[in-house]
Amino acid sequence: MIEDKNQLRTPLSELGEFGLIDHLTNQFEIKHKSTVKGIGDDAAVLNIEEDRIVVTTDMLVEGVHFDLSYVPLKHLGYKAVVVNLSDVYAMNAAATQITVSIAVSNRFPLEALEELYSGIALASKIYNIDVIGGDTTSSTSGLLISVTAIGQVKPDDEVYRSGAKPNDLLVVTGDLGGAYMGLQILEREKEVFKVNPNNQPDLDAYTYIMERQLKPEARKDIVKLLKDLDVKPTAMIDVSDGLSSEILHICKASHVGCDLYEDKIPLDPQVISTCEEFDIDSTTVALNGGEDYELLMTISQEDFPKIKANPNLSVIGYITEESSGAHLVTRAETKIPLQAQGWKSFNN
Amino acid sequence: MIEDKNQLRTPLSELGEFGLIDHLTNQFEIKHKSTVKGIGDDAAVLNIEEDRIVVTTDMLVEGVHFDLSYVPLKHLGYKAVVVNLSDVYAMNAAATQITVSIAVSNRFPLEALEELYSGIALASKIYNIDVIGGDTTSSTSGLLISVTAIGQVKPDDEVYRSGAKPNDLLVVTGDLGGAYMGLQILEREKEVFKVNPNNQPDLDAYTYIMERQLKPEARKDIVKLLKDLDVKPTAMIDVSDGLSSEILHICKASHVGCDLYEDKIPLDPQVISTCEEFDIDSTTVALNGGEDYELLMTISQEDFPKIKANPNLSVIGYITEESSGAHLVTRAETKIPLQAQGWKSFNN
Numbered sequence: 192m193i194e195d196k197n198q199l200r201t202p203l204s205e206l207g208e209f210g211l212i213d214h215l216t217n218q219f220e221i222k223h224k225s226t227v228k229g230i231g232d233d234a235a236v237l238n239i240e241e242d243r244i245v246v247t248t249d250m251l252v253e254g255v256h257f258d259l260s261y262v263p264l265k266h267l268g269y270k271a272v273v274v275n276l277s278d279v280y281a282m283n284a285a286a287t288q289i290t291v292s293i294a295v296s297n298r299f300p301l302e303a304l305e306e307l308y309s310g311i312a313l314a315s316k317i318y319n320i321d322v323i324g325g326d327t328t329s330s331t332s333g334l335l336i337s338v339t340a341i342g343q344v345k346p347d348d349e350v351y352r353s354g355a356k357p358n359d360l361l362v363v364t365g366d367l368g369g370a371y372m373g374l375q376i377l378e379r380e381k382e383v384f385k386v387n388p389n390n391q392p393d394l395d396a397y398t399y400i401m402e403r404q405l406k407p408e409a410r411k412d413i414v415k416l417l418k419d420l421d422v423k424p425t426a427m428i429d430v431s432d433g434l435s436s437e438i439l440h441i442c443k444a445s446h447v448g449c450d451l452y453e454d455k456i457p458l459d460p461q462v463i464s465t466c467e468e469f470d471i472d473s474t475t476v477a478l479n480g481g482e483d484y485e486l487l488m489t490i491s492q493e494d495f496p497k498i499k500a501n502p503n504l505s506v507i508g509y510i511t512e513e514s515s516g517a518h519l520v521t522r523a524e525t526k527i528p529l530q531a532q533g534w535k536s537f538n539n
Numbered sequence: 540m541i542e543d544k545n546q547l548r549t550p551l552s553e554l555g556e557f558g559l560i561d562h563l564t565n566q567f568e569i570k571h572k573s574t575v576k577g578i579g580d581d582a583a584v585l586n587i588e589e590d591r592i593v594v595t596t597d598m599l600v601e602g603v604h605f606d607l608s609y610v611p612l613k614h615l616g617y618k619a620v621v622v623n624l625s626d627v628y629a630m631n632a633a634a635t636q637i638t639v640s641i642a643v644s645n646r647f648p649l650e651a652l653e654e655l656y657s658g659i660a661l662a663s664k665i666y667n668i669d670v671i672g673g674d675t676t677s678s679t680s681g682l683l684i685s686v687t688a689i690g691q692v693k694p695d696d697e698v699y700r701s702g703a704k705p706n707d708l709l710v711v712t713g714d715l716g717g718a719y720m721g722l723q724i725l726e727r728e729k730e731v732f733k734v735n736p737n738n739q740p741d742l743d744a745y746t747y748i749m750e751r752q753l754k755p756e757a758r759k760d761i762v763k764l765l766k767d768l769d770v771k772p773t774a775m776i777d778v779s780d781g782l783s784s785e786i787l788h789i790c791k792a793s794h795v796g797c798d799l800y801e802d803k804i805p806l807d808p809q810v811i812s813t814c815e816e817f818d819i820d821s822t823t824v825a826l827n828g829g830e831d832y833e834l835l836m837t838i839s840q841e842d843f844p845k846i847k848a849n850p851n852l853s854v855i856g857y858i859t860e861e862s863s864g865a866h867l868v869t870r871a872e873t874k875i876p877l878q879a880q881g882w883k884s885f886n887n
Contacts, residue, residue, distance in 0.1 A: 209879070227591060231792070232699050233629035233777055234595035234690070243575060244592065247582035248638045248672055248687060254679035255642075281581035290596045292685055294603075324596055326685075331602035335678070337640055337685035339596060342582070351580050428581055444579070531557070 200300035203329075212327050214301070215308045219315065219322040223287050225343070226321045235323035237288065242343035247278040253333035261377045264303055266405045267336070268310025274431065275340035276318055277409035277484045281429035282351075284344035285414065288323045289315070292337040294330035307336075318411060348423065355426040355445035355489040361508040362424075362498065364413050364485045366457040367434055368473060371480025372465045373397065373404030399461045407484045413503065420497045424488035435478040436531040437487045439517055445489075448515035451508040451529065454522050478519070478529070548648035551677070559649070560675050563656045567663065567670040571635050573691070574669045583671035585636065585689070591697055593690035595626040601681035609725045612651055614753045615684070616658025622779065623688035624666055625757035625832040629777035630699075632692035633762065636671045637663070640685040642678035655684075666759060696771065703774040703793035703837040709856040710772075710846065712761050712833045714805040715782055716821060719828025720813045721745065721752030747809045755832045761851065768845045772836035783826040784879040785835045787865055793837075796863035799856040799877065802870050826867070826877070 206214055216230045228236040237244075251257060251271050259267075272289060279286040291311055295304065315322050320340075376397045383390055394401060409429075417424065426445055428437045434456070442449055456477045466473040489510055490498060498504045508520075517529040554562055564578045576584040585592075599605060599619050607615075620637060627634040639659055643652065663670050668688075724745045731738055742749060757777075765772065774793055776785045782804070790797055804825045814821040837858055838846060846852045856868070865877040 228697075228699065232701075233626040233775075234593045234632070234688075236630065236692075236697055237592040237594065238694070239587070239592060241588075244585040244587060245582045246585065246636070246638060246672060246687075246689065248640050248674055248685075250640045250642055250674045250676050250685065252642050252676055252678050255677050278581040282584065284582070288594070290594060290687060292596050292598045294598055294600050294683060324594060326596055326598045328598050328600055329603050330600050330683070332680050335642060335683055337596075337598065337674075339594075339638060339687040340582075341594065344584075346586070349576075349584055351576065353580075 199302050201302060203295070203297060203299065203301055203304070206301065208327065215304060215327065216322065218308070218312050221321050222319060223321050225287055226323055229321060229323045230325070235288070237341070239343055241346070243346055243349055245279050245282045245284040245342035245344055245349070246339065247275060248337065248339040249275050249278065250335065250337045252335050258381070259334070261381055262405060264306035265310035265313070268307040269314045269406055271336040271338050272311055272314035272318070272320070273407055273409045274484065275338045276320070276411065277429040277431065279340050279342035280410055280414050281427050281486055282342065282344060282349050283414055283417065283424065283427060284342035284349060286318060286320055286340055286342040286411070288321045288341040290324040290339045291322060292326040294328050294335040296330050296332055296334070299334065318409070350424050350427040350488070352426050352428050352441050352444035355441050355447050355510050357447055357510050357512050358492055359425050359489040359510040360492060360495060360506050361438070361449055361451060361487070361510060362490050362504050362506050363430070363434065363457065363487045364410050364503050365483070366459045366462065367430065367477035367483050367485065368462045368480045369400045369403035369459055370407060370482035371476050372462050373400035373402070375469055376401055376465065377404060397461065397465065399459060400465060404482065407482065409484055410486050413486050416501070416503060420501070422490060422494045422497050424490050427486055427488040430483045430485045430487050431481060433479040433481040434487065435529050439529060439531045441487070441489065442517045446513045448511040448513050449508055449517050450511055450520050451518065452520050455505060455507040457505045547650050549650060551643070551645060551647065551649055551652070554649065556675065563652060563675065564670065566656070566660050569669050570667060571669050573635060574671055577669060577671040578673070583636070583638070587691055589694070590691035591694055593627050593630045593632040593692055593697070594687065595623055596685065596687040597623050597626065598683065598685045600683050607682070609729055610753060612654035613658035613661070616655040617662045617754055619684040619686050620659055620662035620666070620668070621755055621757045622832065623686045624668070624759065625777040625779065627688050627690035628758055628762050629775050629834055630690065630692060630697050631762055631765065631772070631775060632690035632697060634666060634668055634688055634690040634759070636669045636689040638672040638687045639670060640674040642676050642683040644678050644680055644682070647682065666757070698772050698775040698836070700774050700776050700789050700792035703789050703795050703858045705795055705858050705860050706840055707773050707837040707858040708840060708843060708854050709786070709797055709799060709835070709858060710838050710852050711778065711782065711805065711835050711855050712758050712851050713831070714807045714810065715778065715831050715833065716810045716824035716828045717748045717751035717807055718755060718830035719824050720810050721748035721750070723817055724749055724813065725752060745809065745813065747807060748813060752830065755830065757832055758834050761834050764849070764851060768849070770838060770842045770845050772838050775834055775836040778831045778833045778835050779829060781827040781829040782835065783877050786877060787879045789835070789837065790865045794861045796859040796861050797856055797865050798859055798868050799866065800868050803853060803855040805853040
């Protein structure tokens with residue numbers, strides 16, 4: 192679980208900045224004809240003719256978004272790509288290109304960056320993305336990854352946060368809370384390891400939730416599914432900060448309220464059992480846990496027949512007038528105002 | 540010169556992440572019709588119809604690329620934008636949009652970020668750029684800014700590093716070495732200040748070179764000038780790492796050699812006098828200093844009449860066959876192989 196410190200260590204200074212960039216990026220091949228020029232000039236050049244272009248960017252910072260004592264670098268590279276693609280899919284767009292910038296301190300040998308880039312390369316392959324540029328620089332402490340993702344969408348196919356209307360259905364993909372509970376397991380095992388480094392933990396009961404934390408996937412499949420079902424959501428957002436925060440973003444942008452039904456929130460059995468083990472309320476975890484990278488959308492009532500049989504999509508509530516506010520309807524049928532908690536990364 | 544520590548200090552935690560982003564970005568207005576949707580959704584949406592799209596990204600890291608003991612935050616914000624635009628112009632493209640991501644530690648109050656963003660806003664106004672997105676997160680130490688710039692260029696108007704041909708002229712804009720010598724002055728004054736904080740330095744003799752370091756400008760004007768002169772360079776690159784490094788990039792990408800004439804390298808009188816004061820060779824400074832953000836290009840001989848009278852453009856050498864190698868022809872008419880020194884940011 193903790194990094195093996197006896198690996199091959201080639202200091203970054205041995206390659207120099209340009210040598211390092213060449214070394215790390217020569218594994219990326221160009222797959223899209225829209226990529227006219229990738230890495231290797233002052234800028235990349237794209238040819239995206241009729242489609243709209245979608246641009247999004249996200250940063251992952253060591254000690255804030257990840258802890259290298261239990262996050263393998265390859266997984267980190269993969270995740271850094273996936274969290275950005277998730278934002279592209281949340282626009283109902285196809286992701287096509289990314290740039291990847293990293294700041295890294297001298298304590299990382301070349302082999303560590305190779306691991307990181309192998310994860311970036313794997314995600315690019317699986318999601319069919321061209322890596323078209325980036326920047327590699329040193330940092331005074333720690334590792335930081337900044338990714339910008341570019342996508343394409345046919346004019347008028349893009350879906351904003353702002354299109355939800357009263358009576359629309361609130362729909363979410365997959366299940367929620369897994370990434371947060373996976374993090375709790377990883378944090379607990381880190382503490383156990385500190386006390387007894389020879390302890391071999393049995394983590395079989397947590398494989399799904401640990402994978403949700405360490406190797407999340409973005410819902411590229413949903414963009415295709417919606418097209419196949421001939422459903423255009425009225426609003427969509429990805430679930431990165433927790434369901435509650437994302438619902439409130441849609442409500443604010445669309446000037447609507449909503450009723451979210453606690454008993455409809457999709458939870459994996461591993462999330463439920465781990466919540467019991469930790470004595471945490473599973474609804475709180477789903478609402479505020481974050482990092483699920485599912486898609487939350489609103490769908491017109493008339494599209495309900497098209498989605499109702501689909502196991503990927505759960506109807507969890509409906510949109511109301513703005514004046515009604517945004518509420519959780521509990522199992523006990525009481526209404527509680529939804530509050531955004533999300534990542535409070537600026538708190539001490 | 541050193542930051543006033545008694546300013547108004549609003550802790551970042553008071554606003555929360557979304558509040559902070561709203562607060563910092565609400566000053567940005569959309570100027571381009573190609574920006575369909577800017578900040579405020581999962582991604583920005585652009586409509587760039589016939590043009591090619593140019594994408595570039597650069598990161599500035601505290602303690603590596605800047606020292607906040609003498610770099611005002613507003614200047615830093617301005618510079619973070621400009622260094623990216625410079626890469627767009629080096630493609631012969633018009634810069635149109637940027638995303639700005641920052642990672643910042645709790646030691647910065649809101650007012651510091653407001654200063655930083657006021658510089659970003661000023662650069663966006665002066666260069667006519669839309670700020671379409673970004674990410675704001677905390678860091679465990681220091682400040683990091685990652686900017687991605689997007690531009691447009693008509694098909695076949697883009698200029699790569701790879702198009703230089705033997706006998707082409709090597710041409711550079713403006714003058715070189717100023718930013719590096721400005722940095723030497725700032726570093727010297729920092730040391731003086733440490734010894735005697737009440738010393739009021741007379742920096743009038745260094746205003747040009749200090750501005751070259753603290754508030755560089757990107758050569759947007761040159762893209763227009765080249766169009767007006769009806770000159771399309773065969774290759775182009777921006778001078779961020781020093782003339783020597785950039786020439787070698789063009790030679791490598793174009794499979795050519797070159798002869799660079801020492802006596803033709805454009806130097807400002809302040810650079811020459813400051814080099815004398817520091818007992819540094821001004822040619823070495825121009826070759827390896829970096830951060831000048833001028834444009835280096837190669838131009839076909841037949842275009843020489845169009846550029847020869849222009850005060851913005853200096854012919855500094857010519858392209859040779861690859862087998863001849865890349866050389867500096869000194870004032871004493873000896874030939875020395877050019878070597879890339881540039882930023883060795885991974886050295887200890």
